Amino acid sequence: MTVSILLMMSAFALAASISPGPVNLVCLSSGTRYPISQGLIFVTGATLGFIALFIGVGLGLYSVLALVPWLEEALRWGGIGFLLYLSLRLFLDDGRLPDREARAAPGFMTGALMQWLNPKAWLASASGIGAYTNGSELDQVIVFAALYLPICWLSLGSWVYAGAFLRRHIQRPVVLVTINRVLALLLAATCLYLLFE
Template identity: 30%
Template structure:
């Protein structure tokens, strides 16, 4: 059983550590608010991903993917939310400069990011289908996928958030912050494009 679980762990590790909307938000939050104040956002994203993976394993994710109209609604809402966040990040200045959000994103913001992101649905449904034989019951598969995705997301987001906090130590001028925030906003906006392909 251990050898059959290794591909799942590798898939989840790669899927969660690669750059995307969630990792961009974690990096930007770490730079702007520091690691500790970004923990609620990271926990919201990780919890959202864990629950989404569990739901996909129970078969509800494939139901969503089989309904094109519902997929379009989720894509539209998710894209609008990500673009709104991208705009806020791109417009923000240095911390404590009075520009952009004064408080970090919340646990609920992180949770919504995942549940409104069609890429997350596709990733977790794909994992549920690919690794369904790891368990003889949907409930056990839901537990395995939920735990694996949740823990991997915590590690990945912590890494990206710490990178953002490191950037914050290096930035001395407001010009650096403008470039960084604009880059983070653009990366977050660009992460919407694959959703519509």
């Protein structure tokens, strides 16, 4: 594999990972609400969940879904339902920073599951593998996944840090409510986009 292919894979991974999407919005929200360390647990789950999905798609999972249309449709609707549930929770948030006894931050398993229900993750996996690998070469998929792993983690982590920056500078609950509601509406808008694409 040439250096130019590795650079193109890395650029694709960066563009796909750092661009706004449902997981990125949850990372931003986690940064505004919880300690950075808790947000990074979600990031780690989301990253490893994505890498597992990416390798699965590289091994032909997407082809299996194409053969079983109802399963692909069920995943789509399940993903949209999960994203709408998260956006509703975010919209109803009161903007108060949590106490120790308060509701837990989204964790590792939420991050991993969210990637499997995230249409953006499926699209990024299928298009990246289609563009930069030969479907029959597992070693290419593994190299691509190895590049994706740190890029995805750092990209999602930067959204948590952006949220933490907002938290440090905006302590008033009314401002955090506004931010949460804007993020919730953006998350819901991604669901509408997925419904009508």
